[in-house]
Amino acid sequence: MIEIKGVSKAYAGSRHKAVDNLSWIVPDGAITGFIGPNGAGKSTSIHMMTGSLEPDAGSILLNGVDIVKDPIEAKRQFGFVPDVPDVFLNLKAIEYLNFMADLYAVPTAERSRFLGEVPARLEIADVLDNQIAALSHGMRQKVIIMGALIHRPPIWILDEPMAGLDPKSAFELKKMMREHAASGRSVLFSTHVLEVAEKLCDQICVINHGRQLYLGTLEQLKARHPGMSLEDIFLAITEGGTGDATGDAR
Amino acid sequence: MRNYLLLTKTLILCGLDIGPHDKGKLLDRNLMAGISLVAIVAIVAEIVKSLTGVVGAIVAAGGDGHAFVEQGLAVGMLAAFVMGVPMVLSSFYVSSDTTTLLSLPVPISTIAAARFTRCFFYAYSLVMLFALPTLISFGLATGAGVAYWVFAVVVFLLLPTVPLVYDSVIAMLVMRAFHRMHNKRLLTGIGTAVSLAFALVWVFVSVSKGQGDTMGMEAMLSSLGPVGAIFPNVPFAGAALGQLSVTGLLLYVASCAAFVALFLVVAKLVYYESVVGMTEMTTHNAALSGKDVASFGRVRSPMGAYVRVERAKILHSPFQMQVVLTELMWPAMFVIGLVMASTRPEGDVLGRVAQSASGEQAFVILTALTLCMTFFAAATNLLPSIAISLEGTGLSLVKTLPMRLSDNLRAKVLAILPADYLLSNFIPLAATAYCIANGTSPAMLPVVVVMGIAGTVAVCYLQMLFDLKAPNLKWLDPSSVGRKAGTIISMLACIALGLVVCAVSFVPVMLLGLPSVLSTAIGLVVSVGLAIGLRAFALSYGERRLRQLP
Numbered sequence: 001m002i003e004i005k006g007v008s009k010a011y012a013g014s015r016h017k018a019v020d021n022l023s024w025i026v027p028d029g030a031i032t033g034f035i036g037p038n039g040a041g042k043s044t045s046i047h048m049m050t051g052s053l054e055p056d057a058g059s060i061l062l063n064g065v066d067i068v069k070d071p072i073e074a075k076r077q078f079g080f081v082p083d084v085p086d087v088f089l090n091l092k093a094i095e096y097l098n099f100m101a102d103l104y105a106v107p108t109a110e111r112s113r114f115l116g117e118v119p120a121r122l123e124i125a126d127v128l129d130n131q132i133a134a135l136s137h138g139m140r141q142k143v144i145i146m147g148a149l150i151h152r153p154p155i156w157i158l159d160e161p162m163a164g165l166d167p168k169s170a171f172e173l174k175k176m177m178r179e180h181a182a183s184g185r186s187v188l189f190s191t192h193v194l195e196v197a198e199k200l201c202d203q204i205c206v207i208n209h210g211r212q213l214y215l216g217t218l219e220q221l222k223a224r225h226p227g228m229s230l231e232d233i234f235l236a237i238t239e240g241g242t243g244d245a246t247g248d249a250r
Numbered sequence: 251m252r253n254y255l256l257l258t259k260t261l262i263l264c265g266l267d268i269g270p271h272d273k274g275k276l277l278d279r280n281l282m283a284g285i286s287l288v289a290i291v292a293i294v295a296e297i298v299k300s301l302t303g304v305v306g307a308i309v310a311a312g313g314d315g316h317a318f319v320e321q322g323l324a325v326g327m328l329a330a331f332v333m334g335v336p337m338v339l340s341s342f343y344v345s346s347d348t349t350t351l352l353s354l355p356v357p358i359s360t361i362a363a364a365r366f367t368r369c370f371f372y373a374y375s376l377v378m379l380f381a382l383p384t385l386i387s388f389g390l391a392t393g394a395g396v397a398y399w400v401f402a403v404v405v406f407l408l409l410p411t412v413p414l415v416y417d418s419v420i421a422m423l424v425m426r427a428f429h430r431m432h433n434k435r436l437l438t439g440i441g442t443a444v445s446l447a448f449a450l451v452w453v454f455v456s457v458s459k460g461q462g463d464t465m466g467m468e469a470m471l472s473s474l475g476p477v478g479a480i481f482p483n484v485p486f487a488g489a490a491l492g493q494l495s496v497t498g499l500l501l502y503v504a505s506c507a508a509f510v511a512l513f514l515v516v517a518k519l520v521y522y523e524s525v526v527g528m529t530e531m532t533t534h535n536a537a538l539s540g541k542d543v544a545s546f547g548r549v550r551s552p553m554g555a556y557v558r559v560e561r562a563k564i565l566h567s568p569f570q571m572q573v574v575l576t577e578l579m580w581p582a583m584f585v586i587g588l589v590m591a592s593t594r595p596e597g598d599v600l601g602r603v604a605q606s607a608s609g610e611q612a613f614v615i616l617t618a619l620t621l622c623m624t625f626f627a628a629a630t631n632l633l634p635s636i637a638i639s640l641e642g643t644g645l646s647l648v649k650t651l652p653m654r655l656s657d658n659l660r661a662k663v664l665a666i667l668p669a670d671y672l673l674s675n676f677i678p679l680a681a682t683a684y685c686i687a688n689g690t691s692p693a694m695l696p697v698v699v700v701m702g703i704a705g706t707v708a709v710c711y712l713q714m715l716f717d718l719k720a721p722n723l724k725w726l727d728p729s730s731v732g733r734k735a736g737t738i739i740s741m742l743a744c745i746a747l748g749l750v751v752c753a754v755s756f757v758p759v760m761l762l763g764l765p766s767v768l769s770t771a772i773g774l775v776v777s778v779g780l781a782i783g784l785r786a787f788a789l790s791y792g793e794r795r796l797r798q799l800p
Contacts, residue, residue, distance in 0.1 A: 052649035075652035087644030090566030098546050102555030108547045
């Protein structure tokens with residue numbers, strides 16, 4: 001579970017807050033979608049949840065551990081997939097996975113089980129001996145996803161995880177997300193693709209200009225906008241300010 | 251022409267990392283650039299001062315000052331030629347903007363010309379150090395008039411043309427010939443290594459001809475004769491400056507134009523074929539070997555894992571060969587000096603060291619050698635000064651890992667330290683072994699080892715501090731990371747620190763007439779103190795700074 005309490009963040013030199021008083025609980029046993037237009041504050045929020053940015057105000061607890069007060073323990077609670085998979089490009093994919101396994105002290109038996117299962121599911125088993133720089137965007141994304149999941153984290157935080165994945169791998173990842181949520185743990189992912197959110201999410205949080213505009217289920221949202229497509233509802237919420245969707249479902 | 255100017259401007263701005271940064275970063279960057287400029291001007295001024303005396307002596311002795319200018323220009327061109335190889339390879343072939351540029355609706359020769367011009371601007375930093383002092387000192391020594399200075403400006407501005415045309419044409423032809431080779435990065439690495447090895451050999455040949463006096467200087471410059479001959483426009487420039495010949499100047503300008511035309515023709519014919527597909531890297535599909543699987547199953551400590559990853563990053567970085575060779579420059583200069591000294595009639599340096607090995611003098615020699623080699627050679631290792639920048643945008647992922655940020659910094663230094671120490675200290679270690687074999691107390695060995703390691707640690711953390719202050723995290727091409735003012739400043743700062751440590755170790759002992767073994771004790775204490783202090787400060791500051799970075 002992720003508890004976000006009154007979190008705000010403004011970048012140095014900017015008058016506007018990138019995230020403004022965000023409060024929210026990402027529950028266990030559910031997939032939560034984080035939706036908003038470009039520059040809405042999704043990545044900033046995610047970076048604060050993962051400890052790569054410090055909030056100016058508020059607190060973030062991951063399974064009850066404060067990311068600012070006890071960052072090391074809090075970071076053990078999640079696996080994170082960044083929006084750009086161009087990291088550790090000079091390493092071989094297997095070296096990267098080895099590194100992540102060592103960093104999270106994954107035992108040998110668990111590593112063997114992981115290596116026998118996940119690469120095959122994501123269809124990447126035969127390129128693990130390649131340098132990450134030599135892999136396509138989608139392949140890099142799969143390697144980073146594997147690195148994030150290798151220590152079986154209770155919380156998954158995925159920033160645009162479907163970007164660049166082929167349909168089969170995207171399907172597999174969605175299946176893995178469902179399995180993870182079904183086992184009673186939490187999945188939070190950001191996306192621009194409303195269809196993905198519609199099919200996958202148990203809960204969505206819509207954000208724009210750093211402010212939370214809607215939090216609830218898609219069914220509740222649709223019920224309040226009868227006859228409108230999801231795209232129209234999204235545009236109405238994000239372009240029309242807070243609208244009537246705000247607060248109703250909170 | 252408009253496209254060429256637009257492209258050139260954009261490439262130069264991208265290469266210099268000038269963009270819409272926030273005000274604080276821009277100030278840091280400007281400050282760093284300002285300090286670099288001051289340092290370069292100071293170095294040029296010092297060289298000018300020395301050379302003016304040499305030229306004055308040559309002219310007063312009835313020597314050929316005109317030849318001196320020609321040889322000085324040849325040195326500048328040679329430097330641009332040698333150092334230009336990695337620059338041209340990086341700009342023309344490794345740069346990650348290749349795919350984007352090739353898709354633009356502009357002729358391929360325009361793209362090549364824009365990249366050439368970018369290298370041309372960077373080359374000024376090289377010719378400024380190598381040829382500018384010659385031009386200035388000749389003008390000052392001979393009391394030259396306005397015409398000389400105007401001619402000198404024209405000659406200086408066009409000086410990198412011929413060497414860079416050579417570099418570019420050779421690079422294009424080689425890359426075209428090896429078009430089917432998938433891993434062209436290997437070629438660029440080999441090119442860099444060959445050019446730097448060539449530079450080392452050239453230093454050896456030149457220094458071995460020169461003896462430090464004016465006649466030696468002339469001999470050294472004349473040794474460049476065959477090499478200088480590869481630049482056919484040097485005599486024109488020499489005539490323009492030595493005899494104020496307008497014809498010479500016009501021929502110099504015309505020859506530069508002819509070389510540019512040659513470059514454009516070659517670029518039009520082969521650049522596309524040589525560069526297309528450069529960014530493609532083929533993947534091979536194969537199951538993991540048993541060794542890989544076994545290695546994967548082995549559990550290591552998080553810190554050990556991080557050090558391994560940092561080491562792997564360095565080994566696969568575009569800098570590894572450059573770092574090794576530049577760090578060997580100081581030891582190579584030392585060996586050259588030793589060989590030269592030994593060939594003189596009063597030579598046999600090693601014999602004299604052996605004779606004094608059982609006395610206190612050996613402590614002084616080994617201490618001085620260790621301090622100088624550690625601080626000067628380790629300073630030329632640019633890896634600690636770009637360690638943070640090399641993370642690029644991946645830094646945000648690194649910050650999410652369950653590890654203290656200071657441990658991240660420690661891992662970076664630990665990954666660099668063993669090779670850095672051995673490269674910078676193999677001569678002091680060998681010298682210590684030699685002295686111990688000839689009667690020096692074996693207790694000197696741990697002293698030399700600790701002093702060397704402590705000095706290397708101090709240098710690494712000092713260099714890293716500069717990168718923490720103003721890192722370049724928004725690069726597209728890792729080879730561009732090294733082109734930041736902070737690397738030069740950190741190198742100069744480490745050399746300055748080495749000079750201070752040497753002064754603190756030796757001057758008080760000499761002035762007060764104390765036992766010279768005290769110098770060793772002071773050098774050891776100061777080195778260890780610096781290592782502890784700089785490490786603590788860098789880790790504390792670095793942890794705070796990394797939290798602020800995006």
